[in-house]
Amino acid sequence: MTDQVMMDVQGLExxxxxxxxxxxxxxxxxxxxxxxIIGPNGAGKTTFLxxxxxxxxxxAGKIIYEGEDVAGIGPRKxxxxxxxxxxxxxxxxxxxxxxxxxxxxxxxxxxxxxPLTRLEDISxxxxxxxxxxxxxxxxxxxxxxxxxxxxxxxxxDIGVALALKPxxxxxxxxxxxxASTEKFAILEIIAEAxxxxxxxxxxxxxxxxxVERFADEVAVWNRGEVLYRGTPQDILTHPDVxxxxxxxxx
Amino acid sequence: xxxxxxxxxxxxxxxxxxxxxxxxxxxTLIFGVLRVLNVAHGSFFAMGAYTxxxxxxxxxxxxxxxxxxxxxxxxxxxxxxxxVGGTVEKLLLSxxxxxxxVLQILVTFAVFxxxxxxxxxxxxxxxxxxxxxVNLLGTIEVFGIVYTKYQLLFLPAVAASVLILLRxxxxxxxxxxxxxxxxxxxxxAISIGIDAQKVYLVTFxxxxxxxxxxxxxxxxxxxxxxxxxxxxxVLSFAVVATAGFGQIxxxxxxxxxxxxxxxxxxxFYPELEVLMPYLIMFVVLLIRPNGLFxxxxxxxx
Numbered sequence: 001m002t003d004q005v006m007m008d009v010q011g012l013e014x015x016x017x018x019x020x021x022x023x024x025x026x027x028x029x030x031x032x033x034x035x036x037i038i039g040p041n042g043a044g045k046t047t048f049l050x051x052x053x054x055x056x057x058x059x060a061g062k063i064i065y066e067g068e069d070v071a072g073i074g075p076r077k078x079x080x081x082x083x084x085x086x087x088x089x090x091x092x093x094x095x096x097x098x099x100x101x102x103x104x105x106x107x108x109x110x111x112x113x114x115p116l117t118r119l120e121d122i123s124x125x126x127x128x129x130x131x132x133x134x135x136x137x138x139x140x141x142x143x144x145x146x147x148x149x150x151x152x153x154x155x156x157d158i159g160v161a162l163a164l165k166p167x168x169x170x171x172x173x174x175x176x177x178x179a180s181t182e183k184f185a186i187l188e189i190i191a192e193a194x195x196x197x198x199x200x201x202x203x204x205x206x207x208x209x210x211v212e213r214f215a216d217e218v219a220v221w222n223r224g225e226v227l228y229r230g231t232p233q234d235i236l237t238h239p240d241v242x243x244x245x246x247x248x249x250x
Numbered sequence: 251x252x253x254x255x256x257x258x259x260x261x262x263x264x265x266x267x268x269x270x271x272x273x274x275x276x277x278t279l280i281f282g283v284l285r286v287l288n289v290a291h292g293s294f295f296a297m298g299a300y301t302x303x304x305x306x307x308x309x310x311x312x313x314x315x316x317x318x319x320x321x322x323x324x325x326x327x328x329x330x331x332x333x334v335g336g337t338v339e340k341l342l343l344s345x346x347x348x349x350x351x352v353l354q355i356l357v358t359f360a361v362f363x364x365x366x367x368x369x370x371x372x373x374x375x376x377x378x379x380x381x382x383x384v385n386l387l388g389t390i391e392v393f394g395i396v397y398t399k400y401q402l403l404f405l406p407a408v409a410a411s412v413l414i415l416l417r418x419x420x421x422x423x424x425x426x427x428x429x430x431x432x433x434x435x436x437x438x439a440i441s442i443g444i445d446a447q448k449v450y451l452v453t454f455x456x457x458x459x460x461x462x463x464x465x466x467x468x469x470x471x472x473x474x475x476x477x478x479x480x481x482x483x484v485l486s487f488a489v490v491a492t493a494g495f496g497q498i499x500x501x502x503x504x505x506x507x508x509x510x511x512x513x514x515x516x517x518f519y520p521e522l523e524v525l526m527p528y529l530i531m532f533v534v535l536l537i538r539p540n541g542l543f544x545x546x547x548x549x550x551x
């Protein structure tokens with residue numbers, strides 16, 4: 001853990017019609033501190049992710065990353081700067097194999113030299129196998145993505161994100177849609193891989209057990225504002241959080 | 251029925267199908283990736299023909315070697331594809347991808363009308379004829395029929411090579427995979443840093459070059475005249491619709507079907523010549539509304 005600010009969000013505002021999804025958010029993301037964002041549905045968590053990863057342009061405010069305001073510059077440019085994103089529903093190319101999906105991201109990260117080479121022969125192709133091994137998915141390499149169960153698709157989606165060589169990775173509900181018996185095992189693999197690759201993560205999550213286990217820090221969102229921030233132990237036992245966010249039960 | 255006439259109809263149909271395929275496959279590629287029905291495609295065909303015929307006449311009159319006719323076709327096609335196709339995509343189409351289909355068709359139709367006049371401006375309205383390539387390859391006798399090798403062998407061979415190269419290129423090169431990725435899910439492609447704009451530009455240039463190449467190949471066998479682009483675009487629409495939009499191999503088979511249908515009509519029912527391609531399309535769409543080779547869509551309700 002460090003006190004080095006990676007992304008500094010200043011006065012972020014966005015409205016959809018009359019709904020305020022971000023009401024002047026000031027927030028810092030620190031290098032090496034894995035941050036969980038919790039809060040009720042409609043609190044503005046995904047909207048915040050969308051703004052931090054370039055998918056949404058805020059109506060006001062700045063997102064300072066590497067000394068530059070990156071608000072609204074678009075996902076493609078942010079990926080090149082080292083900010084990646086994994087979605088609630090994995091965004092994979094269903095008709096391509098697992099390895100091909102990762103190879104395309106490897107190619108994207110290295111800037112597509114040699115456009116006519118075979119996908120398997122691009123420079124850095126071995127990177128795909130390394131990532132698959134790290135995610136314990138080597139045995140899936142040749143399978144078409146559309147055949148895989150949700151949990152494995154989530155892992156491959158993380159693999160695609162890791163192939164982009166991010167420093168900061170936003171994950172929207174990494175365990176949603178995954179059978180509860182598999183959740184911990186899958187997140188264990190993801191957390192190990194992120195640590196090995198030196199990636200700081202920010203993840204939206206509903207499962208308190210997961211938050212407690214994998215987050216260094218928790219931020220509580222509601223109605224477009226950050227209400228509380230602290231260690232998982234402090235936040236998850238905070239009486240106001242239990243009442244306002246978790247509906248009174250832990 | 252006379253066997254010789256039957257063979258003639260077969261040869262005519264195949265060589266014509268090869269030309270139509272070149273144009274139709276570009277059209278279907280552009281539609282499959284960009285989701286734009288490009289009416290201006292006929293202009294690329296005509297401009298490829300005009301460029302090849304006019305430059306060919308000039309260089310052969312100046313005494314250059316006749317075999318240059320073949321590389322000239324490829325160079326003209328790429329030139330038209332990059333300069334005209336690239337400009338159209340960059341200046342116009344790239345701005346309207348998010349808009350309604352009708353608007354996109356209107357814009358490409360407007361481009362088509364402008365390019366028709368540009369052709370008249372540059373090349374005038376007199377027919378051009380430049381057949382060095384056909385003469386160079388000579389003739390062949392099959393079943394007692396003397397036919398040009400260019401039409402009977404060269405055109406189908408070129409079309410088959412284009413089909414194979416396109417398939418290999420799309421399935422086995424990095425660029426091909428990027429094109430397929432953007433086609434499958436544009437948002438996901440952008441999220442991993444693929445430049446969708448550039449993929450669209452490259453695809454459009456490839457499609458436009460194919461149409462221009464079709465024109466370049468056709469220019470050796472026929473007079474290049476104003477309006478040839480309009481004829482070709484309507485016919486290749488029929489091929490693409492018969493095959494199913496976005497179907498590359500399907501376009502080849504539909505081109506053969508429609509090419510043969512048309513040439514058999516010429517010999518046996520001349521009144522039906524113009525009608526035949528649309529009759530085939532009509533019957534196919536009546537039975538399979540999405541085209542012969544379109545994947546069956548899941549019912550929405």
